[in-house]
Amino acid sequence: MTPFVTLHAWRVPRRAVPRALARMALDRGRLRATPGVRFAKLLGTGTGQSFGPTDADLTRYAALVVWAGAAAADDFAGSPVARAWARLATGQVRIDLRPLASRGRWSGIEPFGTPRGTAEGTVLALTRARLRPRRAVTFWRAIPPVAAAVGAAPGLLTRFGIGEAPIGWQGTVSVWRNTADLVEFAYRHPEHRTAILRTPTEGWYAEDLFARFAVLDVMGDRKVVGWSDGGERGRA
Template identity: 60%
Template sequence: MPLVTMHIWRVPPVRVGAALWRVARDRGRVRALPGCAFAKVLGTGRGFGPGGADATRWAVLSAWHSPAAAADFEAGTVASAWRRIATAECRLDLAPLSGRGTWAGRRPFEPDPGAAPDRGIVVALTRARLRPARALRFWRAIGPVADAVARADGLHATFGVGEAPIGWQGTVSVWRDAAALRAFAYRNPAHTSAIAATPAERWYAEELFARFALLDVAGDRSVIGWAAA
């Protein structure tokens, strides 16, 4: 997969209704675009769970067969419609480095043999569909992890994403480099404890973890909580 893009828009409170309409309208439209291999229209939040939902920020995550297809989306009617209701926009251009698990039964972010090397800024995406009977226990357990990641060394930005307010959540995090991401993932006690508990707790009906090289960031980085360089 040569290119993955993530567009994030900030809308004013008075345009939240218009944003919800765009979410319902655009889910199928993006997937039907020529050259689109995978697409999700996502809500966002300040963390991993329903309590931090942010109705003024929305995202489209897409995987493209070619950079030309991604450019057509950038200039097309869907992205233009979002810009008309948005006050700010940020776009991340990503190259898949690794992926584990599935999303809607698919593996959408398999790395290309010519993927960017594992150096420089990296972006981690986690996504999970929670088992309803396990969701409350999961949200109670994940609190210390969310607190820890917010203080992690080498973290540029993090925010929640989701296809639905409850049970279909994920996170996007931007790291200084792969070493900083690995240090948090494998050395932070809260995170390693959550990983160890996952097989026994069986929180997830489906899960995915993917890591990307950040090829470019365009627009207003404050939309994702990343201070401008």
């Protein structure tokens, strides 16, 4: 059975940052214990400009959740975790996703299974990695050219960084007009290809995962994730 996945993001005012950081500590376990949750990560975010430790955006937070089904995901809005974040937020968005491909592990498991699928419309790519401490500096030095290249890539709708911790546990989310645009950048852009080829020889990651999803629906304020190609609610 193909998992049902949601990505949530909340924008909070600067005055609420201390409370948001407290929620990050309090809500990790509560999110995992929410009925219908199969896998969940509460995440900090970054601007997506460098994907290093200076890239953090303390006014935006996210949650990636794998659900038993769409009904459980719909019930999340009434949960204690979602209500707490809604009280802090000045804007929020939910993106519904269907896994198309996934390679690697996150916290030792394959959270999205081993899907095989295609999509004609909007797609979301997620990468995450746990850096080896001794290789982190060389990784951060290698990232700026790739970050600059993805920002100018045709078909990119938005991108931002994600992380379970400020240093060493990090990833990216990018949304693309279609699979062809994503593949063109991921496998044919010279800067990105160079980074891919360096990965096995540099040994940057202790654990990593790459996943691609079809975007099924977007509900809320897309500007929270820097996606401004449409209204605040719409079918993607």
